[in-house]
Amino acid sequence: MKYVIIGNSYAGLSCVDAIRRFDKTGEITIISDEPYKAYARPLISYYLEGKTTDETIWYKDDNYYEKNDARTMFGKTVSSVDTASKNVVLDDGSIVKYDKLFIGTGGVPFVPPLEGFNPASPMMGTFTKLNDAKKMEAASKVAKNKEAIVIGGGLIGLKASEGLRALGMHVTIVELLPRVLGLALDEISGQITAKRLNKNGIDTVTNDTVIKINLDGTGNPESVTLKSGRELIADIVVVGVGVRPNVAFLEGSGIKVDRGIIVDKTMMTSVEDIYAGGDVVVTYDVINKRPNIIAIVPLACEQGRIAGANMAGVYREYPGGMGLNSVEIYGLPIITIGLTNPNDPSQSVFTYQEGETIYRKLVYSGEILVGAILLGNIDGAGILSAIIRQGAKCLSYKDEFLKGNIFSFVIDNEFEIYNINEGYAIRGDFKDLPEFSRTNWR
Amino acid sequence: MDKFKLTNLKADLKKGRTEIMLYPSKCDGCEGEEFHACIKACEEHMKEKYGKYSGARVSIKKKNGKFFPVICHNCDEAPCVDACMPGARYKDAETGWTLTNYKKCVGCWMCVMVCPFGAIERVEGSHFASKCDGCIDEDVPKCVSACKRNALLRTGIKNYSYERRLMVAKKMYGPYVKMHYAGIIKDKRG
Numbered sequence: 001m002k003y004v005i006i007g008n009s010y011a012g013l014s015c016v017d018a019i020r021r022f023d024k025t026g027e028i029t030i031i032s033d034e035p036y037k038a039y040a041r042p043l044i045s046y047y048l049e050g051k052t053t054d055e056t057i058w059y060k061d062d063n064y065y066e067k068n069d070a071r072t073m074f075g076k077t078v079s080s081v082d083t084a085s086k087n088v089v090l091d092d093g094s095i096v097k098y099d100k101l102f103i104g105t106g107g108v109p110f111v112p113p114l115e116g117f118n119p120a121s122p123m124m125g126t127f128t129k130l131n132d133a134k135k136m137e138a139a140s141k142v143a144k145n146k147e148a149i150v151i152g153g154g155l156i157g158l159k160a161s162e163g164l165r166a167l168g169m170h171v172t173i174v175e176l177l178p179r180v181l182g183l184a185l186d187e188i189s190g191q192i193t194a195k196r197l198n199k200n201g202i203d204t205v206t207n208d209t210v211i212k213i214n215l216d217g218t219g220n221p222e223s224v225t226l227k228s229g230r231e232l233i234a235d236i237v238v239v240g241v242g243v244r245p246n247v248a249f250l251e252g253s254g255i256k257v258d259r260g261i262i263v264d265k266t267m268m269t270s271v272e273d274i275y276a277g278g279d280v281v282v283t284y285d286v287i288n289k290r291p292n293i294i295a296i297v298p299l300a301c302e303q304g305r306i307a308g309a310n311m312a313g314v315y316r317e318y319p320g321g322m323g324l325n326s327v328e329i330y331g332l333p334i335i336t337i338g339l340t341n342p343n344d345p346s347q348s349v350f351t352y353q354e355g356e357t358i359y360r361k362l363v364y365s366g367e368i369l370v371g372a373i374l375l376g377n378i379d380g381a382g383i384l385s386a387i388i389r390q391g392a393k394c395l396s397y398k399d400e401f402l403k404g405n406i407f408s409f410v411i412d413n414e415f416e417i418y419n420i421n422e423g424y425a426i427r428g429d430f431k432d433l434p435e436f437s438r439t440n441w442r
Numbered sequence: 443m444d445k446f447k448l449t450n451l452k453a454d455l456k457k458g459r460t461e462i463m464l465y466p467s468k469c470d471g472c473e474g475e476e477f478h479a480c481i482k483a484c485e486e487h488m489k490e491k492y493g494k495y496s497g498a499r500v501s502i503k504k505k506n507g508k509f510f511p512v513i514c515h516n517c518d519e520a521p522c523v524d525a526c527m528p529g530a531r532y533k534d535a536e537t538g539w540t541l542t543n544y545k546k547c548v549g550c551w552m553c554v555m556v557c558p559f560g561a562i563e564r565v566e567g568s569h570f571a572s573k574c575d576g577c578i579d580e581d582v583p584k585c586v587s588a589c590k591r592n593a594l595l596r597t598g599i600k601n602y603s604y605e606r607r608l609m610v611a612k613k614m615y616g617p618y619v620k621m622h623y624a625g626i627i628k629d630k631r632g
Contacts (some may be wrong), residue, residue, distance in 0.1 A: 326552050383558060
């Protein structure tokens with residue numbers, strides 16, 4: 001069996017692990033357009049801050065590819081997929097045959113039409129890859145006025161700003177929405193976050209956008225003009241608006257694409273033997289109850305694993321995921337889970353605030369918790385995300401949750417379960433239970 | 443895959459494949475004493491073992507006179523491993539334990555966000571997420587030997603503990619921890 005994995009990141013490697021769990025002999029080829037072995041891509045801002053280094057940024061062990069007997073083709077771009085003859089065509093014209101194909105190509109940064117933006121300039125760019133981070137590191141050294149503009153106040157923009165700030169730049173975030181992290185946070189938490197940013201040398205300009213980058217004689221940015229008419233000095237301009245699924249190479253392949261790749265419950269695309277996972281697919285959103293692109297690491301790993309198991313011949317289904325994210329801004333941890341800005345008036349919202357250090361928000365749909373924001377104190381956040389994903393009824397616990405006693409739900413519910421079979425624990429063999437292979441897994 | 447081995451306590455112990463089981467009803471939170479014995483023992487041991495990355499990996503939560511020790515349940519297909527962006531959290535191939543390479547941890551709190559048992563703690567000062575490592579290199583984990591009430595117990599009955607956790611998890615967390623048996627693999631492949 002020839003397995004070909006396009007994409008050498010979370011979804012792709014999770015898929016490799018899952019295949020190797022069930023198929024020890026199949027031939028695995030990993031194709032990636034980057035020349036590096038797998039690295040932790042969301043960590044590139046931490047790389048600029050020095051929290052992760054050239055030694056620790058690598059996602060897997062050094063001998064990961066040898067250990068899993070995977071052939072690697074790094075620095076090669078896939079130009080098309082021939083689904084009829086089961087070939088992957090690379091940009092240099094060479095052909096890789098596959099029996100089962102996994103597409104985990106992730107996202108490409110989205111750049112809105114912007115006058116003067118030239119990604120080839122050493123002082124301008126997007127912020128999703130290690131090379132982008134290295135470029136910014138070099139750019140910050142030659143910046144004359146130490147002024148950087150980050151377009152987009154989402155996660156990418158925020159992380160890029162933190163990285164640039166650590167390089168000694170004064171950063172201004174320009175965000176179209178009324179607050180930073182506008183989709184995940186609400187007004188209060190957005191304000192707290194913005195204050196924290198401002199205190200640490202990152203300015204935020206909201207409800208505004210950059211319409212033009214003014215260039216100097218060498219083609220590098222000099223300043224930017226905002227929609228409101230303001231002009232800001234800029235040595236470096238980073239566009240961190242968001243990512244779009246990387247599906248351009250699938251044109252004409254017959255694989256169904258609607259924004260992202262459409263997959264079924266087994267993560268298979270509309271073409272047999274081709275699977276997909278990660279930021280590139282449209283997955284089922286269990287909170288909003290509709291297909292959605294959710295580009296986060298935990299879901300990429302889950303989807304890769306489900307796809308890998310199915311590719312190796314083990315039937316598994318993916319129940320769908322939900323959006324959740326965690327970020328720390330200068331010592332202020334923020335976790336957002338599920339639906340945080342409800343539009344439906346039937347949904348009820350409960351909040352709790354302690355100055356500018358602690359904020360909690362719960363969104364209930366009837367008796368079911370559908371979303372939460374935890375800011376400042378994040379203990380037990382995972383319990384909330386499990387409750388939300390599960391759809392458990394927990395309205396009676398809202399006061400406990402708001403006070404931060406998230407564990408009270410676990411104590412009440414798990415205490416009983418744990419003690420059901422107490423006298424029964426030290427029984428001997430269970431003849432009918434197969435042993436789970438927990439070894440050789442990752 | 444087609445080898446169905448049965449569980450065997452002795453064999454599991456020999457292989458070092460052990461788990462720490464919880465019996466919350468036995469826990470009395472070491473009432474009347476200054477410290478919880480398990481927490482103190484863990485704290486000391488972790489300082490010895492990890493140095494900079496110290497701090498107790500077990501905690502006890504209390505509600506209405508009930509005590510509940512919170513400790514890593516060592517999930518199969520652990521959500522914290524999935525969520526870990528730097529790849530610091532990993533499954534150890536030999537023991538099956540979910541371990542952590544703290545040098546890689548950057549403190550993004552993704553694992554705190556997904557752990558359905560709330561067993562991962564954010565250590566603010568040193569900026570890392572700490573989690574129980576099962577003390578697999580010890581004969582008996584320190585928390586277990588410290589517990590006078592036998593509320594924590596080391597067991598080698600992998601299947602039983604797994605089944606039991608699955609039961610708990612399924613009741614609480616549904617499809618999140620759904621697992622297909624090896625038997626299905628067999629069917630599929632003929």
